[in-house]
Amino acid sequence: MNATIATIISIAIFILIFNGLRRRMSVPIKSGVSLLLPILYVSTSLFQLLDPKLHVVNSHYIYAFGIGIVLSIPLIMTTNFEKRSGEIFIQRNKTLFIILISFFVIRLIFHGHFLSNDVDTSNFLMNMVMLSYITVWRMASYRKYKAVK
Template sequence: MNSTVSMMISALIFFFILRGQLSGMNKPLKKSGISLLLPILYISTSFMQLFDPSLHIREEQVIIALVIGMVVSIPLILTTNFEVRDNGSTFIKRNKTVFVLLIVIFVLRFLVVATIKSIDPSTLSFMCNLVTFGYISTWRITSYLKFRGVSSSKQAMMNV
């Protein structure tokens, strides 16, 4: 898979993530909160690159990419919160910083792909997808846990 196709797929996944964030701020999350975990499924489709015979990735590259992704997720985790509104439904708290962070991360990804020439394009593309998987899965799993905490405290308040 060439880097152009990979970046187009990344742009599509990025669009779905932004759309999900925006809809979560404007309409209530379902009781289970499973929709928060869907972006992990979206990005996991990039693992199809493992079938590319031109992919040459080492174990330490995988670990480094995933750790970078986890570090990148920290500001997203800190800025993503949930609130129970007057109607008793749980929403993602409105926060423009999340959108700015996502856009910055996406632009940085494009810049990295455009400037790093020492790694072959398929390996670089896969490493970028691993970084993305690292931050999306860490951010979304933590967000899901935050959501469950807010939802359970809402239930506790309703039972009092």
């Protein structure tokens, strides 16, 4: 995939995620399972493993996963839940949005330069970083949600 097209798609997906999270802060959480659904959505990027043009060294998986874990820490710290009128909401927090925007900008900067000059491999590794931080962040958020409930 062309790097420009991949960047445009990434921007469109980011805008959808950003707006969805902003809206979710004003709607009560009906089920904690909805917090875990983004893991399922992002995990579809693992289908890239079937691409024969993909050349990833095993250590790159570990690096991508480690970077994702480190990136999840500020997200976990800024994501909290509160009870309002008997229902549970995500607490409004501008810092969370600043962190997400920062991650996206970092992704755009390093896209194409992340451990490889091959666009397909770079896309996959960036998706692995994203999958790992979303997985850790959302699982921790689910635990926080259960604690408030």
